[in-house]
Amino acid sequence: MRAALSPRRALPPGPGEPTLVAATGKRLIVAFTTRPELRGTFGGVASTHWLASQAGMRMLELDGTAADAAVAAGFTLQVVEPHLNGPGGEVPILHHAHGDARPTVICGQGTAPARATVAAFRELGLDLVPGTGLLAAVVPGAFDAWLRLLRDHGTLSLATVLAPAIRYAADGHPLLPGAANAIAGLAQRFREDWPTSAAVFLPRDRPPEANEGFRNPALAATYRRILDEAEAASGDRVEQIEAARRTWARGFVAEAIDRFCRTQRVRDTSGRCHGGFLTGDDMARWQAGVEAPVVHEHAGYTVCKPGPWSQGPVLLQQLALLDGLDLAGMDPAGPAFVHTVTEAAKLALADREAFYGDPAFADVPIATLLSDDHAAQRRALIGEHASTELRPGTIPGQGTDDPVPVQAPDTAGEGAPGTGEPTVQDKPGDTCHVDAVDRWGNAVSATPSGGWLQASPVIPELGFPLNTRAQMFWLAEDHPNALAPGKRPRTTLSASIAVRDGQAALAWGTPGGDYQDQWALTFWLRHVHHGLNLQEAIDAPMFCTDHAPASFYPRRAQPGSLNVEARFAETTLAELRERGHGVRIRDAWSLGRLAAAGLTDGQVRAAAHPRMMQGYAVAR
Template sequence: MSFTTRPEIRGTFGVVTSTHWIASAVGMGILERGGNAFDAAVATAITLQVVEPHLNGPAGDMPAIFQKVGEAVQVVCGQGPAPAAATIEHYRAEGLTLIPGSGLLATVIPGAFDGWMLLLRDHGTFSLRDVLAPAIGYARDGHPILPRVANTIAGLADYFAEHWPSSAEVWTPGGAAPEAHALFRNPDLARTYERLVEAGEAAGDDRVAQIDAARSEWRGGFVADAVSDYLAEANVMDVSETSHRGVLTREDMAGWQASYEDSLSYEYHGWTVHKTQAWGQGPVLLQALAILKHLDLVAMDPMGADFVHVVIEAIKLAYADREAYYGDPAQSDIPMEYLLSDAYNADRATLIGATASTDQRPGRVPGFAHLSDAYIARATRDFGVADAAPQEPTMAHLTEKRGDTVHIDVIDAAGNMVAATPSGGWLQSNPVIPGLGFPLNSRAQMFWLEEGLPSSLAPGRRPRTTLTPSLAEHHDGRRLVFGTPGGDQQDQWQLIWFLRLVHHGFELQEGMDAPLFHSMHFQGSFYPREAKPGEMMVEPAFGTEVIADLRSRGHTVHVAEPWSVGRLTAAMREANGVFRAAATPRLMQAYAVGR
């Protein structure tokens, strides 16, 4: 094993890893008290809403992939769809050609809270109060605010004061942005959680009844009341530099609940890799594996230019298909069986040449070729789009004014495991709902205001989200959960880490400490939906020779700041029952805990 920045956690009791050390410790505390992986995941997640409010919130989005011991892998869809009045006609009548990356028109039905409650109700063992107590305490009594959160608030303080006064009240109490590491409190959010617990307990002593009562209170009680009352009057400035009213209604919130569905999986060198269906971007990782299966990665130096070049070119091909074909399978026919077929991907692999491609090359799927044509036309139109800040960050060196995502991996003593990538509803996305202490989400920016696409805006349709946790099973008995924040980069960084694990024997932490890279070639998921053909980013630890080699092959290479690309975490259960866990050192926030 090579040098790593921190030890890989090993033990036999259980492990929790997340993007904030406080949340990881909270989850481990639940395991120590006898809770299972699902109890711990929910407690960790709700705590992350408090300590990383620039990255996620209760009204955001939540996909989780999980496995109970002896049962099939499942997905929790906590991704809310577009409201009933969210039509292309309405948005175009507002003078828009793209959905803004912030503000009320960017909002879909809030999904995160109900998704977590569904998982807790059906698979957890703890009461609602026990699971929410840590988050309530940190919101009420304070937590040491991360420098990145403080910097984000400081950068937006004037905007909040002028345009989003309800946010100013919460994030700049007393009119001043918080100092880094100062105790920061959000009493309105604490009271919201507490009222949900009280609503649950009013239903009696049964934990299932309590959780269902809290879900009902969210959908149709005081939370829905506060959201509806606010939206009845709000006309909010957003990133389009125009004020807009929202279309989300009380009826939208009342009519939606989180749900379960089967995972999508692919067999790769002894591993069965599970992802969400194509309402998330997760299948791009499977498509990249299907392409790379036809190439000899074992013979390549995992830190060398050949490896980087081949993987980047496979990523370009997979993401082109994402942009052309992915969308909500409940509303569109997605040709996923064809996209994952051996014959199709053998042909795709032949497109990887000695030099970098600068073309958008979605595959030609029989019966769906019009979607390929539509993507090429759209991406060509949007090359060189005006330089505007995307609304989700991917690297530490970028501006603090963008939202992002968190990630959680948990395995308990019995071997139950959860991977989740909550996001949305961050403090930059929308004004705080008065009295609730949190804002709405901005996930609708994933949609296109063009007819006839799987990702076209339509009432009741799920946005093609970038949120993409992973679970993998090896035929030798190993089981693995992993993921990362990072928008369009999530499946790129996961792919690189997984390939080095599978083909080069990297240990979990070793792979996270190794330098990462990603492509910016394809059209982005976040406003302003920019495409940068042939462009990629690498960490400088690859060295000048590798970087020069990549440039000689035609790649436009941007060198990132050191230790700034990727925020991976992972946890594994070996066949003999030993647990392992790891977390990236980047941003100095993520931690793995276990024993």
């Protein structure tokens, strides 16, 4: 068995430089990790920011449930990671109640406005939905989804769970280096094109420094007003939550969003100025829905994901492709493992491009895609050499003879500030994630995103920008992910819960756009098949491919590409190149921002990524 890492530095490692070594047998032994896997019996929260994790743990200490913890953490993430998510964004949430066979999915993905049609964009001379500005806004779904989770599965008051977010927005928080970098890179755009964003993110007319205390008084005022109106409506907890939902969807928040989209024209990635299609009526017609997850049985677990309006089934399709292969016999950081998992990802992502969309509008053959027969046909395509073709499956009656649309690599607008998934420390592909478990056995996994500061101007009365999730639609009427009014865009956002014997064995996920269900899968395989604990599986060197068309503007594809962290052994990299992979070496700690929390034999377990040095788990 080859060593997992190249011996480029002598032991012991310096601070922040964990080193992994391989031992004999089938298991990767972690000699030194960034931190331990946390264990306890009370509860745990893991997220992409330490303040969010601590806010969630505070709710558990107040005898709140995992739902209360996740909601408090989610609203805190909107404040402390404004370059990665915001109140104007969206979130898929999985909630598992102890004893239930499966979790439920709360769909916090808003829908396209009534006026947003393919014809409307064609009339504007556009063949892609711009990646920034107001045209790409759909109904912001995160707020209603969080409050539905709180109403149905929480026990604490709205005031209690909103308190940490309001405090950090009003009194300030240390600004993350990634957020400071993002603001500095956009300062010129804010001053010239988006002055309302400059008013919030350029205090004293300069970009804030990393770790400088940063406040957003307008956002704090928005949440205080929502809370005041809710408490004035009733003294009952549930009625207050319902009143807050109405204030968001039909009250002053919806009115401000409607007015801004009607009256403002802002420059976007098309190079021109446009208003927005989103209206108050669109806001009033939508609310977060609850639905069953899509599932796949794997290694004694029921793995649960959101439906094909998300990217979630991609992970399940990869599991189906890998079923029956001797994954445990492969070095989890060796060339055979990396090659096999990557080729499975290419096939699953190709099916995503051909078939996934909002099942309320498109006939998505999800049962066929997860069937043994389909997996067997597709598995036969995994050879010893890396594929450079986009190969969706063939399903009778699904029109898969039509080519999957792909933008040319030199598409105009690529690299424009704010396009694509937001970045952390100049690394592509990111957003937020939170997992929570409580002592009663309840669990939550959620991936909030959208409404980040890079993509759209701040609405001054509210203190936050809108999302740009409509950029994920195709402007091709016959595509399952074609733009249509009232339709959910097929998002990359994905959360995961694995259930075993009626228990939420694990809730996990990661930011990362198109990489989310690649990194989440690799973590899961190393944990289940190689016996790594949660922190070991997170700390192990990561990889991913850009083989399929990107979900974000300008929709690039890079066939045969393979991104790998620099910690892989040189012998592994050499063999991957021999197999035909377009290996691209990334920084040693740059791929993946995983978080995980679960329950095993009555014990809580939790872990979070060390990458970018901001994710933390809390447990006791």
